[in-house]
Amino acid sequence: MPNVLPRQESFVTRVTGQKWTKYHVRVFIHTFIIYVLIHAARKTLSTVKPSLINVWTDNSSSPDGPLFDSEQSATEFLGALDTGFMITYSIGLYICGTLGDHYNPRRILALGMALSAISVFTFGFVTEVSHFYSAPLYAVLWISNGFFQSVGWPLEVCIMGNWFGKTARGAVIGAWSTNASVGNILATLIASWTVNIGYQYPFLIISTALFTYSIIIFFNLPSAPWEVKQQIEGSDIKEIPSDDNERPPPLGFFRAWLLPGVLAFAISYLCLKLVNDGFFFWLPFYLHNGLNWKESTADGLAAWYDVGGIISSIIAGALSDRMKSRTILVFTMLLFSTVTLFAYAHSPISYYWNAFILLIVGFFIGGPLNMIAGCITSDLGRSEMLRGNAEALSTVTGIIDGTGSVGSAIGQWLIPLVRNWLGWDAIFYGFMIMVVCSALCISPVIWREWKENKHEKISQKTDDQTCHNVEMNKC
Secondary structure (H helix, E strand, C coil), rough: CCCCCCHHHHHCCCCCCCEEEEEHHHHHHHHHHHHHHHHHHHHHHHHHHHHHHHHCCEEEEECCCCCCCHHHHHHHHHHHHHHHHHHHHHHHHHHHHHHHHCCCCCHHHHHHHHHHHHHHHHHHHHHHHHHHHHHHHHHHHHHHCCCCCCCCHHHHHHHHHHHHHHHCHHHHHHHCCCCHHHHHHHHHHHHHHHHHHCHHHHHHHHHHHHHHHHHHHHHHHCCHHHHHHHHHCCHHHHHHHCCCCCCCEHHHHHHHCCCCHHHHHHHHHHHHHHHHHHHHHHHHHHHHHCCCCCHHHHHHHHHHHHHHHHHHHHHEEEEEEEEHHHHHHHHHHHHHHHHHHHHHHCCCCCCHHHHHHCCCHHHHHHHHHHHHHHHHHHHHCCCCCCCCEEECCHHHHHHHHHHHHHHHHHHCCCCHHHHHHCCCHHHHHHHHHHHHHHHHHHHHHHHHHHHHHCCCCCCHHHHHHHHHHHHHHHC
C-alpha cells in the first residue's frame, strides 16, 4: 500500500488539510470501531431494562424468589447501577486522561477494552445462563465496568491528536466523533433483533466483539508517529506528516485546568451530558413504560436520537471550519435544543412523529455534545499557551469528559426518583433547564473570543495603516 493514497489525496487533503498515509487511515478506522464497540457495550444495559425488570421481579426466575419485590425497586436499582457506573467512569477519566499523556495509550486502551468485555459478558450472559441473580454481584460488575470503559475516550482522542495534530479540522473530528452514536445504534439494533429470544444475547454479542477487537488493536494500532518511527526503519516512515518528531512531556493534571476555556467547557459539558445520558440510559425504558410500545419497537425507535447526533456532528464539524469560533455554533444549537425538547415532551403518541422529533432533538443535543467532546477539546488540548512544549490533549479530554460524567451520574440518580414523584414531563423540563445552563456556561468564552477578535482587527488595521504610511514616505 503506498504511503499516501493517491486516489484519495486531493479530496482528503482538501477536507483535512493534510495528506493521509496508510497509518492515518488505520488509526482513524481502528479508533472509530473501538469506541463504537465500547459505547455499544455500555448501551446494551439500557436497551434491555424492561426484560431485566421482568426477570428480577419474577417469582419463577430463581428458587430463592425474586430479586426485587416490585418494579419500582428494580427500576431504582437500575438507576443506582447507572449512577455507580458514571461515578467510577468519571474518576477513571481523570486518571486515564493523565495516563494517556504519560504512557503508551495503545496498551492501556487494549487492557481496558478486554476487562470491560469480561465484565459485560459476566453481568448479562453468565448470570442469566446460570440463573444466579445477585444485586451485590451486579453492582460490582457494572460499576467496575465504568472504570474499565473510562480508558476509551481520552486515550483515543490522544491517539487521534498524535496523528492528525494541529491540521485536523472540524470535518474530520466531527465525523470521527459520531462513533458513540453509531455504537448506540448498533446496540439498539442488536437488542431489537435478539431481545425477544433472551436479553442475555445482546450482552454476549457485544462483549465477544469488544474482547476480540481488544486483541486486534493491541498488535495493530500505532499510537503516534513517534512509535512507528521507533519500530520501523525505512524511507516510507520518514515521509509521515507529523507535527512532532518526538513526544513532548506531559503538562500535568492541575495545570491543564488553567488552560483557557477548559473550566468553562467542563462545566458546560457536565450540564449537557446529564441531558444526553438521560436519553442514553432511559429513552428505551421511557418509550416502553411511558408510551407503551413493546421493547423491541422501543429499542429501534430510540436509534433515531443517535441518527440525529450523527448528522449534526458531521454538519457542525464541517461548518465550524468556516467560522472563526466553534463556540458560537455550539451556543446557538443549544438554544434551539430547548425548543426541540419542549416539542418532544408534548409529542403525539405516533411512531413516525416520535421518530422525527427524536431525530431533531438528537441533532441539537448530540451535535453540540460531540463538538465539545471532539473538536473543541482537541482545540483546547493544543492551546497556543503550550506552543508544542507540552502534551495535554489526553489530560484535557479526561478533565472535560470526566466532569461531564459527574453530571451524568447525578442525572442517573435523579431521573428514576423524579419519574416516580412527578412523572416523565418533569424530567423533560429539567432537561431544558440543564441545556440553558450549559449554554450560559460557555457565554464567557464567547465574550472573550469576541474581544480577542476585535483586538485582532484593530491591530491589523493599525499594521495596515503603518505599512501604508511607510510606502507613502518612500514615495
